[in-house]
Amino acid sequence: MTRRPSTRRWRRPGGVRAALTMAWRAAPGPLVLLGLVTLVASAAPVCSAWLLKTLLDRIVTGAAGLTTIGVSLCVLGLVLGVLPEATNYLRAELSRATGLAASDRLYSALNRLPGLARFEDPTFMDRLRIASQSSATTPPAVVQGAIALVGSVVTIGGFLGTLITISPWMALVVLAGAIPALIAEIALARRTAAMLWRIGPTERREFFYADLMANLDAAKELRLFGLGGFLRNRMLTERRQADGERRRLDRRGLRVQVALGLLYAVINGGGIIWAVSTVRGGTIGVGDIAIFLAAVAGVQAGTASLVNQVASTHQHLLLFQHFRDVERTPPDLVVRPRTTPVPALDTGIELRDVWFRYGPDSPWVLRGVDLSIPCGQSLGLVGRNGSGKSTLVKLLCRFYDPQRGSIRWDGVDLRDMDPTQLRERIGALFQDYMAYDLSAAENIGLGDLARLTDRPAIRQAAQGAGVDETLAALPRGYDTLLSRSFFDMDGDEPADGAPLSGGQWQRVAMARAVLRGERDLLILDEPSASLDPEAEYDIHRRLKRHRTGRTSLLISHRLGALRDADLLAVLDEGRIVERGTHDDLINRGGCYARLFDIQSSGYHRGPIEVAT
Numbered sequence: 001m002t003r004r005p006s007t008r009r010w011r012r013p014g015g016v017r018a019a020l021t022m023a024w025r026a027a028p029g030p031l032v033l034l035g036l037v038t039l040v041a042s043a044a045p046v047c048s049a050w051l052l053k054t055l056l057d058r059i060v061t062g063a064a065g066l067t068t069i070g071v072s073l074c075v076l077g078l079v080l081g082v083l084p085e086a087t088n089y090l091r092a093e094l095s096r097a098t099g100l101a102a103s104d105r106l107y108s109a110l111n112r113l114p115g116l117a118r119f120e121d122p123t124f125m126d127r128l129r130i131a132s133q134s135s136a137t138t139p140p141a142v143v144q145g146a147i148a149l150v151g152s153v154v155t156i157g158g159f160l161g162t163l164i165t166i167s168p169w170m171a172l173v174v175l176a177g178a179i180p181a182l183i184a185e186i187a188l189a190r191r192t193a194a195m196l197w198r199i200g201p202t203e204r205r206e207f208f209y210a211d212l213m214a215n216l217d218a219a220k221e222l223r224l225f226g227l228g229g230f231l232r233n234r235m236l237t238e239r240r241q242a243d244g245e246r247r248r249l250d251r252r253g254l255r256v257q258v259a260l261g262l263l264y265a266v267i268n269g270g271g272i273i274w275a276v277s278t279v280r281g282g283t284i285g286v287g288d289i290a291i292f293l294a295a296v297a298g299v300q301a302g303t304a305s306l307v308n309q310v311a312s313t314h315q316h317l318l319l320f321q322h323f324r325d326v327e328r329t330p331p332d333l334v335v336r337p338r339t340t341p342v343p344a345l346d347t348g349i350e351l352r353d354v355w356f357r358y359g360p361d362s363p364w365v366l367r368g369v370d371l372s373i374p375c376g377q378s379l380g381l382v383g384r385n386g387s388g389k390s391t392l393v394k395l396l397c398r399f400y401d402p403q404r405g406s407i408r409w410d411g412v413d414l415r416d417m418d419p420t421q422l423r424e425r426i427g428a429l430f431q432d433y434m435a436y437d438l439s440a441a442e443n444i445g446l447g448d449l450a451r452l453t454d455r456p457a458i459r460q461a462a463q464g465a466g467v468d469e470t471l472a473a474l475p476r477g478y479d480t481l482l483s484r485s486f487f488d489m490d491g492d493e494p495a496d497g498a499p500l501s502g503g504q505w506q507r508v509a510m511a512r513a514v515l516r517g518e519r520d521l522l523i524l525d526e527p528s529a530s531l532d533p534e535a536e537y538d539i540h541r542r543l544k545r546h547r548t549g550r551t552s553l554l555i556s557h558r559l560g561a562l563r564d565a566d567l568l569a570v571l572d573e574g575r576i577v578e579r580g581t582h583d584d585l586i587n588r589g590g591c592y593a594r595l596f597d598i599q600s601s602g603y604h605r606g607p608i609e610v611a612t
């Protein structure tokens with residue numbers, strides 16, 4: 001697990017080029033058009049001011065050509081009227097295309113992570129939250145900011161050139177006023193981005209409490225235990241803490257803006273006094289004074305817009321940095337460029353002195369596990385809660401690599417194999433299986449995407465898991481949405497399907513594993529935990545048929561379900577302490593025999609003898 005970096009580490013903004021490249025690839029047409037429209041829109045006010053000056057000068061001197069200038073001003077006004085609409089449309093178009101590309105890249109990067117470790121790293125999760133919240137808005141904002149920045153430079157350049165022709169000193173004063181504004185706004189933008197990073201964990205906790213209160217699965221406990229108010233208070237406390245940080249920054253922003261406003265007012269006032277005194281002296285004409293005032297206002301408006309653009313682009317760049325960090329997050333497992341192809345299992349899987357812990361500061365979960373699962377045989381794994389059984393399953397799927405020792409597939413270390421190829425060879429029903437808010441058919445079809453729409457195969461898998469009749473009897477059969485949280489798949493009618501019972505869900509998850517077909521290794525982690533005794537008996541009979549002749553690992557606390565496994569192993573405090581057949585282990589009278597006796601004593605008819 002990595003330490004949460006301070007804001008200093010990522011203060012260096014970068015990525016304008018990356019954002020522009022993304023926009024160029026996503027929407028080259030709108031990008032070019034937006035650039036052109038911005039240039040025209042930025043030059044138009046300068047042209048308009050010059051036309052006005054010329055018009056006023058000619059009116060004063062009685063020169064000809066007033067109509068042409070008037071018509072030109074009208075045309076320019078028309079262009080200025082239409083351009084904002086065109087700009088808005090192009091911006092929206094660019095936003096949509098770039099936002100789509102950014103989301104695609106972000107979630108592709110997430111899906112490329114081969115293991116689970118990053119999802120347990122709070123720093124990564126904070127980054128991911130900011131990146132996913134801003135992935136649709138930040139890259140387009142960076143691009144638009146960069147374009148608008150060029151536009152502001154054009155406007156300022158045009159008006160500044162104009163000012164220089166009238167009074168180089170005033171040009172210098174106006175320009176000098178922009179420098180503190182630029183520095184102050186950039187500092188503010190940095191503080192904003194740093195504040196967003198600082199309040200990241202607070203906001204994530206706030207969302208967690210809010211989500212919990214809106215979660216259907218949590219609703220029962222929340223209501224029974226009366227936790228609503230408690231969670232609301234916790235959510236509000238987090239929100240208040242985040243708001244406090246935001247408020248402090250807003251106040252600082254207010255002070256900065258007021259100071260800048262005063263600075264601009266002083267410069268403006270000075271300019272007007274200078275212009276009035278100069279026109280009285282007759283050094284400049286009416287047209288000059290008009291364009292002078294327009295130029296001062298133009299430079300100041302342009303500078304304010306430039307400063308805002310720089311500050312907001314800078315802030316977006318800092319947020320974009322999170323996006324790029326997530327995108328460039330190195331894989332949590334070393335995937336060698338040249339991996340060994342994963343062959344069909346021939347001899348078996350062997351764990352040699354496997355040591356594993358979830359983090360450098362965490363206790364060891366597995367402490368030198370030696371175990372083999374011979375090809376074509378079934379291994380039943382027994383152990384107390386927390387002994388490391390599910391952890392071992394995660395290592396077999398290569399969600400993590402052991403810190404010491406190795407797991408070998410026909411003698412080849414899993415570290416030398418591509419995890420995706422390895423997982424292709426594994427079918428699994430996890431202890432914490434998923435219940436997807438999708439249709440019944442899709443819930444099963446996800447086990448093998450190639451057969452997502454193969455209804456006969458899906459029904460066959462459901463029959464194998466004993467859930468076909470239940471699903472067929474749903475209001476829309478296999479097309480019923482197994483959720484009440486969404487509307488139906490067409491999105492217009494409330495789903496008339498109901499979520500299933502715990503045991504029915506477990507059978508659906510089992511059907512998903514069955515659909516996966518004849519994989520080389522079948523892992524079943526507590527496959528019958530939610531089933532009634534009859535259903536449990538039924539499912540173990542079905543699973544036995546499904547497992548026969550296959551390499552399988554079966555984990556269950558119901559020891560009766562494991563007794564016919566070819567081999568049993570007992571995991572205790574991270575080590576294999578017993579192994580053998582059911583009869584061997586019972587005869588040995590060790591840990592397994594004790595657990596078996598405790599459990600079976602509950603199934604005798606008549607009074608239960610409680611050991612004192």
Ligand SMILES: Nc1ncnc2c1ncn2[C@@H]1O[C@H](COP(=O)(O)OP(=O)(O)OP(=O)(O)O)[C@@H](O)[C@H]1O
Pocket residue numbers: 120358362365383384385386387388389390391392431
């Ligand atoms: N993602 C994780 N991060 C840190 N520790 C973990 C993680 N998952 C499990 N552990 C710890 O590893 C130990 C073994 O957990 P594991 O789930 O493998 O046990 P188990 O034998 O499957 O238990 P059970 O019979 O209750 O399902 C536990 O102490 C648990 O707290």
